[in-house]
Amino acid sequence: MKSNTTKKLQWAFFAWFLIFPVLPVPNYWITIGNYIGLYSIVALGLVLLTGIGGLTSFGQAAFVGLGAYTTAYMSTALGWSPWLGLFAGLVVSGVAAALIGSITVRLSGHFLPLATIAWGLSLYYLFGTLEFLGKYDGLSGIPSLSVFGQDLSSPRVMYVVIWLSLGGCLWALLNLLNSRPGRAIRALAKGKTMPEAMGINTATYKILIFALAALMASLSGWLYAHLQRSVSATPFGLHMGIEYLFMAVVGGVGHVWGAILGATMMTGLKSQLQDWLPLILGSSGNFEIVVFGVLIVLILLFARDGLWPMVAGVWANFHPPQPAVVAPEIAPEGFGDMPRRTKPSVGSLILEVSEARKQFGGLVAVKDMTFEIRAGEVVGLIGPNGAGKSTMFNLVSGVLPASSGEIHFCGKRIDQLDSRHIVKMGIGRSFQHVHLIPHLSVLENVAMGAHLRGHSSPLSAALRWDRHEEAQLLFLAAEQIRRVGLGEYMHTAAGSLALGQQRILEIARALCTDPTLLLLDEPAAGLRLKEKEALADLIRQLKAEGMSVLLVEHDMDFVMGLTDRLVVMEFGSKIAEGLPAEIQKNETVLAAYLGGIE
Amino acid sequence: MDMGVFAVLAQDGITNGAVYALLAMALVLVFSVTRVIFLPQGEFIGYGALTVAALQSGQYPRLVSLLMAVGALTFCVELGTALYNKRYKPVPKLHLMWSAIENLAYPALIWVLARSIGWQDMPMAAQIAFALAMTIPLGIMIYRVAFQPMAEASVLVLLIVAVGVHFAMLGLGLFIFGPEGSTTRSFTEWSTEIGAMLVSGQSLVVIAVSLVMIGALYVFFDRSLYGKALRATAVNRKGAQLVGIGTSQAGRMAFGLAAGLGSLAGVLIAPLNTVGYDTGFVVALKGFVAAIVGGLASYPLAAAGAALVGLLESYSSFWASAYKEVIVFTLIIPVLAWRSLTSGHGDEE
Numbered sequence: 001m002k003s004n005t006t007k008k009l010q011w012a013f014f015a016w017f018l019i020f021p022v023l024p025v026p027n028y029w030i031t032i033g034n035y036i037g038l039y040s041i042v043a044l045g046l047v048l049l050t051g052i053g054g055l056t057s058f059g060q061a062a063f064v065g066l067g068a069y070t071t072a073y074m075s076t077a078l079g080w081s082p083w084l085g086l087f088a089g090l091v092v093s094g095v096a097a098a099l100i101g102s103i104t105v106r107l108s109g110h111f112l113p114l115a116t117i118a119w120g121l122s123l124y125y126l127f128g129t130l131e132f133l134g135k136y137d138g139l140s141g142i143p144s145l146s147v148f149g150q151d152l153s154s155p156r157v158m159y160v161v162i163w164l165s166l167g168g169c170l171w172a173l174l175n176l177l178n179s180r181p182g183r184a185i186r187a188l189a190k191g192k193t194m195p196e197a198m199g200i201n202t203a204t205y206k207i208l209i210f211a212l213a214a215l216m217a218s219l220s221g222w223l224y225a226h227l228q229r230s231v232s233a234t235p236f237g238l239h240m241g242i243e244y245l246f247m248a249v250v251g252g253v254g255h256v257w258g259a260i261l262g263a264t265m266m267t268g269l270k271s272q273l274q275d276w277l278p279l280i281l282g283s284s285g286n287f288e289i290v291v292f293g294v295l296i297v298l299i300l301l302f303a304r305d306g307l308w309p310m311v312a313g314v315w316a317n318f319h320p321p322q323p324a325v326v327a328p329e330i331a332p333e334g335f336g337d338m339p340r341r342t343k344p345s346v347g348s349l350i351l352e353v354s355e356a357r358k359q360f361g362g363l364v365a366v367k368d369m370t371f372e373i374r375a376g377e378v379v380g381l382i383g384p385n386g387a388g389k390s391t392m393f394n395l396v397s398g399v400l401p402a403s404s405g406e407i408h409f410c411g412k413r414i415d416q417l418d419s420r421h422i423v424k425m426g427i428g429r430s431f432q433h434v435h436l437i438p439h440l441s442v443l444e445n446v447a448m449g450a451h452l453r454g455h456s457s458p459l460s461a462a463l464r465w466d467r468h469e470e471a472q473l474l475f476l477a478a479e480q481i482r483r484v485g486l487g488e489y490m491h492t493a494a495g496s497l498a499l500g501q502q503r504i505l506e507i508a509r510a511l512c513t514d515p516t517l518l519l520l521d522e523p524a525a526g527l528r529l530k531e532k533e534a535l536a537d538l539i540r541q542l543k544a545e546g547m548s549v550l551l552v553e554h555d556m557d558f559v560m561g562l563t564d565r566l567v568v569m570e571f572g573s574k575i576a577e578g579l580p581a582e583i584q585k586n587e588t589v590l591a592a593y594l595g596g597i598e
Numbered sequence: 599m600d601m602g603v604f605a606v607l608a609q610d611g612i613t614n615g616a617v618y619a620l621l622a623m624a625l626v627l628v629f630s631v632t633r634v635i636f637l638p639q640g641e642f643i644g645y646g647a648l649t650v651a652a653l654q655s656g657q658y659p660r661l662v663s664l665l666m667a668v669g670a671l672t673f674c675v676e677l678g679t680a681l682y683n684k685r686y687k688p689v690p691k692l693h694l695m696w697s698a699i700e701n702l703a704y705p706a707l708i709w710v711l712a713r714s715i716g717w718q719d720m721p722m723a724a725q726i727a728f729a730l731a732m733t734i735p736l737g738i739m740i741y742r743v744a745f746q747p748m749a750e751a752s753v754l755v756l757l758i759v760a761v762g763v764h765f766a767m768l769g770l771g772l773f774i775f776g777p778e779g780s781t782t783r784s785f786t787e788w789s790t791e792i793g794a795m796l797v798s799g800q801s802l803v804v805i806a807v808s809l810v811m812i813g814a815l816y817v818f819f820d821r822s823l824y825g826k827a828l829r830a831t832a833v834n835r836k837g838a839q840l841v842g843i844g845t846s847q848a849g850r851m852a853f854g855l856a857a858g859l860g861s862l863a864g865v866l867i868a869p870l871n872t873v874g875y876d877t878g879f880v881v882a883l884k885g886f887v888a889a890i891v892g893g894l895a896s897y898p899l900a901a902a903g904a905a906l907v908g909l910l911e912s913y914s915s916f917w918a919s920a921y922k923e924v925i926v927f928t929l930i931i932p933v934l935a936w937r938s939l940t941s942g943h944g945d946e947e
Contacts, residue, residue, distance in 0.1 A: 103935045114635065115890070115931070115934050118883070119927065119931065121883060121927045122924045122927035125921075125924045126921075242761050246761070253754075286768070286769045287769060289768060290765070290766045292762075292766075293762040293767075293768075294766050295762075296761070296762030297744050300748065300758060300759055300762070304748065
């Protein structure tokens, strides 16, 4: 892997913070630095959850509270070691987050933030009401941390502990994001259909990032409890939960380093405002909160993506960024042994659709369709707009379950399976409206398709134990990119490609799932002539390699020279089937396309 | 617990529920038209109640000064936007004139009225109307300044902006009204006995106002063309613009209504409870819980959710008063779990 100067500089900058406590700086600075570190850890979790995974939480302060109160109670009332308190706090927060997550992740987007507001409040009131947690006075007399008999009570020593923890979280998170589970998490932001079609279990990954963010918050709470040596309910209320989200959004919620920038900005700004505003405006009102609120609105008006992209943009002028993810040049060891599906022998029956029907209320979108595809065939499913082609496509790809009838793939019934399970059986697909993560490179987007080809867990990814498998997956993705002819765009951001190239990218992504049948949903729609020709060449090449393809199109010219057989639909039913040349002369088809003479 | 206590708690719960219903509806309204989760709702509760209290005690309502300041700011934003866009389109003189009337002349008129009329002797309805005449334009101005420029932004960004506005209004509330809370005169001393239960006129007024508002909103959004146009805006901004619906108008209208409903809720609770500048936040959040119970979409369901929240709060304050808030806010978890199980599929973007 090439050396990455920007990355090194970022870490060097981070290390500079660690030198702080040995310098003769005032204690006040150390205190501010401690809080920046504590807040950054929580904000980092929010970057993962909100910026990358697309879920919003106002309740992180409550998880900080769970971590802090757990260790506080165990080390005071029970007299246990703070290290046991850390472990217990992580378990409590993790379990709570997994429970709450499993309830809310399946609901639509805005329910989660509202729910987090509610449980943030209810936990806050609970901390303040429970007898054994000291009611609103909280718990005090919490012991300081110690390692091998060394006392860590001094704020300067705690500073090092906090920033080392932050550094650890940062390292693990950066590793996680640049891995198989990380790509699955990034895919979540695109909704449900695309990741599920790549075999990614979206619900599990949502709960995972929710729990991870809670674990980071809990760690921050543990550090806080042993730094402050006392806890009370106030710092775990809703306002703090809102401020954590602020920090992440102001710093740049989609960027890991933005969390630290945001926490630094907000903490520094607040302490400055608290010092200066009363001198200017008098102390009759709570002006810092007004200025704070106004600044938030202004920052979002002028920098909607937060401050980090601006900083990174300026830096990129001096030092153009290098690709973050690079595939190995030569096949990594063991690449040849990766499991590959054996292609069924040419001519054998692979897809069998019999009497498939889909009803939406009184509307029959697909009416008892029957057709089949044999291995090595390119079959076109055509028909005028509104004929039910896309619904038929969704039945085969598992986006919709069939109302009646059966669909078999290689002898197994698939009409009631989820798309996640169908892709596992060897059906890859592309989308009519491309589903890409625009700011990620072509390589990273295509590698999402290789999800099912790897097994590395989030833990092994965070600790870099997955590097061998990761190299295999990236090499696999790079191979597919070259196979479809996008090799020169390997490290280009997917969003900057032309539409035709994006469609081809999606085919490469589908090829990564190692399909025996490829479903293409209107791949030629909106393409220019040259792009259509390139696409047709690619499909011919895939056919020559033994791939079976089902092509949904309404562009007659495009399918004519390309397909072995055509199935024509109108008003949900099959009106014709046969060789392209026959279909071209078929009276019924001509009537359907050109309008019948009545 | 005997029937008497049960009935008193029920009456309490339903009265509070009626207030939460107003708040829940305002939330649903703003969310469904602008996609903003309107956290500053709570501040309007305090602003409304404390302004009526100031009027009743014969003080100058300092909210007028804020209205004039925010009005001036709004006009500056309008003027600035018009000048900035001069390269693409001519300065909209008529629009700016209206803006000046709305944002400069109107607050000045309110100031004159506040100074010249002895408001403490006026009937309570007039005092409430005058308070609403301040808070409703304030809501519209806030929409213009903070939300309209980023109407296309994601729900998350809009939510954060709402939080920013909430902070600013909270701090300003402390400055304007001071740290102490107040109560207002009661609407009526009248009460009646139904069976063994004493029904206060106060409760009946609150419930009646709330029911009328629910009915009016329901009819407006489900039966009138303009109401349907507002809902169209929520579903698809661009589509609504293409068929000629003014999306900015819709946003102004939603914020004005929400500000009005919020301050009305404040006015309704002020005779029975001490309302401070920061009381509203938690009250509004209970409105949120009610709205979520109703699924953030339906007015009658939100009202039912509000009654549930009110009753739950009332009975839990009797049995486990320390855990009252915990119980109310935890209600949301089983409700969401139930919705999650019944909704089946997640949404698509």
